[in-house]
Amino acid sequence: MTIRHNPKFMVLSIDGVPIGLLRQLMGEGVMPNMAALAGQVGTRQMRSVQPTVSCVAWAGYMTGKNPGKHGIYGFIDRREGGYDLKFPNSLTMATENIWELLSQANKRVFGMNVPGSFPPRQVNGILIGGFLSPSLEKAAWPAGESNYLKSIDYRLDSDAQLARRDKQAMLGDLDITLARRMEAMFHYMDTEDWDFFHTHIMGSDRINHFLLQKFEQEDPEFAPAFRAYYRKIDEAVGKMLDRLPDDTPLLIFSDHGFCPIKQEVQLSRYLVEKGWTVPAESVRHPLSIDPAKSRAYCLIPGRGYVNLKGREPGGIVPPEEYQQVRQQLSRDLLDMRDPNTNEKVIRKVLMREEIYWPSGCRGIQKMEPLEVARQEGTFGKAADVIAIPYDGYDLKLGLAGKTLFQKTELEGMHTYNDAFMIARGVELPKDDLEISMLARPILEKLGVEPPTDMDGIGEAITPDV
Amino acid sequence: MDRLDELESQSVYIIREAYYHYKKLAMLWSVGKDSTTMLWLCRKAFFGEIPFPLLHIDTSYKFPEMYKFRDEYSKKWGLKLLITRNEEALAKGMTCEKKLECCTALKTEGLKQAIAKYGFEALLLGIRRDEHGIRAKERYFSPRDEQFKWNYQDQPPELWDQYKNQAEEKTHIRVHPLLHWTEKDIWYYIKRENIPITDLYLAKDGKRYRSIGCVPCCSPIESNASTVDEIIEELESTTTSERAGRAQDKEDTYTMQKLRALGYM
Numbered sequence: 001m002t003i004r005h006n007p008k009f010m011v012l013s014i015d016g017v018p019i020g021l022l023r024q025l026m027g028e029g030v031m032p033n034m035a036a037l038a039g040q041v042g043t044r045q046m047r048s049v050q051p052t053v054s055c056v057a058w059a060g061y062m063t064g065k066n067p068g069k070h071g072i073y074g075f076i077d078r079r080e081g082g083y084d085l086k087f088p089n090s091l092t093m094a095t096e097n098i099w100e101l102l103s104q105a106n107k108r109v110f111g112m113n114v115p116g117s118f119p120p121r122q123v124n125g126i127l128i129g130g131f132l133s134p135s136l137e138k139a140a141w142p143a144g145e146s147n148y149l150k151s152i153d154y155r156l157d158s159d160a161q162l163a164r165r166d167k168q169a170m171l172g173d174l175d176i177t178l179a180r181r182m183e184a185m186f187h188y189m190d191t192e193d194w195d196f197f198h199t200h201i202m203g204s205d206r207i208n209h210f211l212l213q214k215f216e217q218e219d220p221e222f223a224p225a226f227r228a229y230y231r232k233i234d235e236a237v238g239k240m241l242d243r244l245p246d247d248t249p250l251l252i253f254s255d256h257g258f259c260p261i262k263q264e265v266q267l268s269r270y271l272v273e274k275g276w277t278v279p280a281e282s283v284r285h286p287l288s289i290d291p292a293k294s295r296a297y298c299l300i301p302g303r304g305y306v307n308l309k310g311r312e313p314g315g316i317v318p319p320e321e322y323q324q325v326r327q328q329l330s331r332d333l334l335d336m337r338d339p340n341t342n343e344k345v346i347r348k349v350l351m352r353e354e355i356y357w358p359s360g361c362r363g364i365q366k367m368e369p370l371e372v373a374r375q376e377g378t379f380g381k382a383a384d385v386i387a388i389p390y391d392g393y394d395l396k397l398g399l400a401g402k403t404l405f406q407k408t409e410l411e412g413m414h415t416y417n418d419a420f421m422i423a424r425g426v427e428l429p430k431d432d433l434e435i436s437m438l439a440r441p442i443l444e445k446l447g448v449e450p451p452t453d454m455d456g457i458g459e460a461i462t463p464d465v
Numbered sequence: 466m467d468r469l470d471e472l473e474s475q476s477v478y479i480i481r482e483a484y485y486h487y488k489k490l491a492m493l494w495s496v497g498k499d500s501t502t503m504l505w506l507c508r509k510a511f512f513g514e515i516p517f518p519l520l521h522i523d524t525s526y527k528f529p530e531m532y533k534f535r536d537e538y539s540k541k542w543g544l545k546l547l548i549t550r551n552e553e554a555l556a557k558g559m560t561c562e563k564k565l566e567c568c569t570a571l572k573t574e575g576l577k578q579a580i581a582k583y584g585f586e587a588l589l590l591g592i593r594r595d596e597h598g599i600r601a602k603e604r605y606f607s608p609r610d611e612q613f614k615w616n617y618q619d620q621p622p623e624l625w626d627q628y629k630n631q632a633e634e635k636t637h638i639r640v641h642p643l644l645h646w647t648e649k650d651i652w653y654y655i656k657r658e659n660i661p662i663t664d665l666y667l668a669k670d671g672k673r674y675r676s677i678g679c680v681p682c683c684s685p686i687e688s689n690a691s692t693v694d695e696i697i698e699e700l701e702s703t704t705t706s707e708r709a710g711r712a713q714d715k716e717d718t719y720t721m722q723k724l725r726a727l728g729y730m
Binding site for chain 1: 716728
């Protein structure tokens with residue numbers, strides 16, 4: 001007789017699905033299982049993070065903290081002591097994640113494919129890294145789990161190069177990646193009574209990046225394929241719901257929304273045109289700048305840094321000019337317009353202290369500019385200004401780019417305020433909901449006291465921007 | 466018997482076992498501290514005259530100091546040194562700009578070519594369990610298939626010095642005499658035996674290499690350890706990994722490629 005195992009808390013995250021798209025697909029009958037669940041427990045809108053990229057959003061989810069405390073601000077960052085790139089990962093994350101917190105309370109945990117979880121931390125259970133894991137062997141904790149994953153031809157991610165070359169091939173690749181992940185999910189669900197079980201689907205983000213406009217324009221070839229992919233996700237949801245007892249606490253949600261791209265904006269080039277950044281003689285990467293001549297520079301997406309004397313290795317802006325430079329840089333960013341439509345590109349520019357806080361749970365704190373400039377630790381790694389674009393303007397780098405605005409084969413970009421949440425049997429904050437507010441109720445549901453410095457309550461909630 | 470004697474004795478036993486079982490045996494010598502320590506142990510095992518060849522996979526991108534060291538000591542110790550290069554890949558312009566492809570072409574393919582050319586049944590390699598998590602599962606005698614794949618699920622127990630030294634056809638056996646050593650053990654042994662190493666390991670102007678290989682893939686670490694004693698002292702207090710300056714570089718390249726493909730850059 002087979003023993004039936006059931007997780008005590010189930011999470012299925014579906015990357016980058018906007019609530020509007022979800023409602024449309026549920027309404028059209030493409031996602032009947034999601035629609036049935038949403039009919040029972042409702043669907044909510046959820047805010048993401050700034051900047052709105054998966055690694056920052058998932059760092060917020062898994063730590064329950066704002067970036068000022070966990071230290072993940074994007075897919076790339078500045079290497080200490082020079083103008084060079086580094087790639088943040090879970091080693092860079094300055095705080096414990098939800099799998100570790102639960103492990104410390106002797107809970108058995110499982111996580112698969114959640115962005116930012118590579119290299120996997122050593123938890124009481126299994127953790128399989130997400131799409132930036134370099135290999136299966138390195139992605140899995142314990143390492144031996146890669147044996148099983150290899151045996152089913154598990155894929156860490158679909159092939160984005162393929163997406164650029166051949167959309168039909170991309171669709172096949174997405175299907176296989178999803179099928180293997182779901183196979184692994186059901187396999188691991190059956191291995192024991194997990195206390196916490198989280199599987200992440202990344203393919204939705206990929207298909208939205210490469211086919212969102214074709215879907216919206218009802219392209220005869222790709223709109224049906226787009227729906228077919230979401231139908232497959234829904235089938236997996238249906239199978240999972242059939243498999244779970246009705247009273248299992250469950251969260252199904254996305255980390256950010258999506259909208260069609262109007263233009264990709266080469267922000268580094270804009271700063272070069274405005275005289276803020278002077279590229280190095282040979283541009284090898286996005287931080288190949290001439291520090292002696294650059295007063296500011298940027299990283300994706302929309303993260304502006306003052307080349308501050310005493311903080312940056314070749315800084316030239318005196319600390320007393322820090323605020324003035326940030327204000328002027330903000331004005332220049334806000335002035336940028338789409339040459340085709342004359343529409344403004346940047347909706348808002350925030351100072352780092354307006355959305356991040358360094359410690360404690362008091363939320364954003366009033367600080368003098370010099371105090372802001374001199375911050376160290378995780379908060380001190382934040383961009384000095386964060387440019388938030390209007391939907392449709394995708395902020396990129398392009399230090400050596402030839403054009404400021406361009407359209408490529410990318411069709412969709414991330415949006416901040418329209419992620420979705422479907423929650424069953426979990427008490428979530430009633431009104432405003434941000435992705436970093438989820439860790440606390442998950443811990444509480446499992447009877448684990450959240451750490452005292454966890455955000456997501458009282459003042460420690462990022463303001464809606 | 467102190468710890469270093471035990472390590473040495475176990476390694477010499479494995480080296481002699483390998484020589485007893487395999488007619489076509491060779492030792493891979495990268496000229497780094499580990500394989501040079503293994504070379505020292507091989508010399509001890511056979512009283513100064515190693516009865517099998519040493520194989521050096523030359524990517525052409527190694528440090529000049531490494532080539533100099535290789536040539537000097539192969540002559541001094543009378544080694545049967547075989548040098549192999551993937552000339553075809555180099556002729557096609559394989560450079561370290563594409564790090565992942567470069568390693569595959571110049572190291573992995575280079576080794577495959579050498580095995581095909583010389584027909585080696587077994588190779589001695591100086592890997593250690595503490596270098597990387599994935600190596601923790603390795604065995605002293607570890608078979609590879611024709612694609613160089615290592616099957617984790619076929620890991621024989623190695624109890625009471627009994628090793629599975631027979632392999633299926635179309636495979637070669639990798640023998641790891643230093644598997645049980647740690648980085649610190651290597652340095653304590655280098656000190657005790659006064660084993661020559663390249664100067665790259667010793668600090669100059671506040672930097673030294675903790676792990677060496679091809680020039681573009683190695684980054685020096687901040688260090689003032691300019692003698693073996695100072696290196697040991699440094700290692701006793703460090704918490705960073707030995708290969709941080711190498712593996713991360715390749716992983717960063719992978720990440721960059723991935724982010725580019727996804728349009729993030």
